[in-house]
Amino acid sequence: MNATRTMPRIAVIGAGPGGLTCARILQQHGIRATVYDHETGPDVRDQGGTLDLHEDNGQIALREAGLLEEFFRLSRPEGQEMRQLDPAGTVLFHHTPGEGELFKPEIDRGLLRDLLLNSLRPGTVRWGHTLRSVDGPAQGPRQLRFADGTTVEADLVIGADGAWSMVRRAVSPATPRYSGVSFLEAWFHDVEARHPEIAELVGRGSAAAADGERGLFAQRASGGHVRVYVIQRVPADWIASSGLTVQDTAAVRAVLLDRYRDWSPALRRLIADNDGRYVDRPIHALPVPHTWDHDPTVTLLGDAAHLMPPLGVGVNLAMFDACELALALADRDTVEDAVRAYEKTMLPRSIEMQRLLDHGAEELLSTELPDFATDFATDGGR
Numbered sequence: 001m002n003a004t005r006t007m008p009r010i011a012v013i014g015a016g017p018g019g020l021t022c023a024r025i026l027q028q029h030g031i032r033a034t035v036y037d038h039e040t041g042p043d044v045r046d047q048g049g050t051l052d053l054h055e056d057n058g059q060i061a062l063r064e065a066g067l068l069e070e071f072f073r074l075s076r077p078e079g080q081e082m083r084q085l086d087p088a089g090t091v092l093f094h095h096t097p098g099e100g101e102l103f104k105p106e107i108d109r110g111l112l113r114d115l116l117l118n119s120l121r122p123g124t125v126r127w128g129h130t131l132r133s134v135d136g137p138a139q140g141p142r143q144l145r146f147a148d149g150t151t152v153e154a155d156l157v158i159g160a161d162g163a164w165s166m167v168r169r170a171v172s173p174a175t176p177r178y179s180g181v182s183f184l185e186a187w188f189h190d191v192e193a194r195h196p197e198i199a200e201l202v203g204r205g206s207a208a209a210a211d212g213e214r215g216l217f218a219q220r221a222s223g224g225h226v227r228v229y230v231i232q233r234v235p236a237d238w239i240a241s242s243g244l245t246v247q248d249t250a251a252v253r254a255v256l257l258d259r260y261r262d263w264s265p266a267l268r269r270l271i272a273d274n275d276g277r278y279v280d281r282p283i284h285a286l287p288v289p290h291t292w293d294h295d296p297t298v299t300l301l302g303d304a305a306h307l308m309p310p311l312g313v314g315v316n317l318a319m320f321d322a323c324e325l326a327l328a329l330a331d332r333d334t335v336e337d338a339v340r341a342y343e344k345t346m347l348p349r350s351i352e353m354q355r356l357l358d359h360g361a362e363e364l365l366s367t368e369l370p371d372f373a374t375d376f377a378t379d380g381g382r
Helices: 017-028 058-064 068-074 109-119 196-202 249-259 265-272 314-331 335-357 360-365
Strands: 010-013 033-036 050-052 082-085 091-095 106-108 131-135 142-146 151-154 156-159 177-188 206-210 214-220 226-233 279-285 298-300
Touching (some): 010 142, 017 058, 017 109, 017 314, 058 314, 214 360
Antiparallel strands (some): 131 142, 214 226
């Protein structure tokens, strides 16, 4: 951005990987941005599972952020190991990463977030700011109204606030729709000592199986942890309609064990032996294609712009969006020109991917899963 022009007031809503990447790259180019997040601090909740950052998008963003080498230091290339099994437990496919293979190394979501957070100037992220509305004229300035009664004025509002984005309401009436497929997340801790059979089954990376109606996806994280996603084609409220709550761990487990009764004992351990309760994660996606009329003072990135099923692209696209938007703001003389340039490339790319992954949640249940070596990896639970 031309240094002779007044520096725009940029507000990024959402301190996930996309929002933080955008702020970091802007700061690398001397442009100030403030990130607002509804959480009260960086450590108030578990950040989710492990992510694979791809060489052709997520890693490009980290290179522009000046963080790629640190990412490689923290990442787990061995996490690219992937196994495909049938419900009987027979291994159908096994990919072991070769020496120096770095196309999509794994990193815990929490480690990635810390890497990005620690790279920002102190005070960049304002915690405890739950956005209620984006007001003001399209030409700006915009007024951000927060739940605590405060109001902030901005020349550009960047919606990096995920699936249920409040910023999206300023430019689009679209809301996510239930895909018909639901995840139930289960955790396993200290697996080498407490769950050695599961450690052996999953290996250093991931293992999956499906029978057309049900699936399991298990993924190794750092620190001896494994996360398992129990994947079913069910109504979104299937737990409540069974007369249960997700806190009824034993009762939910009994239902699952009955549904997976024909599966091998080794795979049923992924349901029966978890540490603690399950986490219910119905899978939603935005209508395809999702677009909006250009607004010179509001734009979206990541899941706020193109929420898709969790097939290994969500965080990568969010970070790539953030990179392209930040570079456009650095290269163009006005915010409006930058937003136009960004959306000119982002929207066609995201529409293409949305169409490719439309109904993609069904693939997680297919007995003909894509080749693990090139196509299939989970997004670690959004």
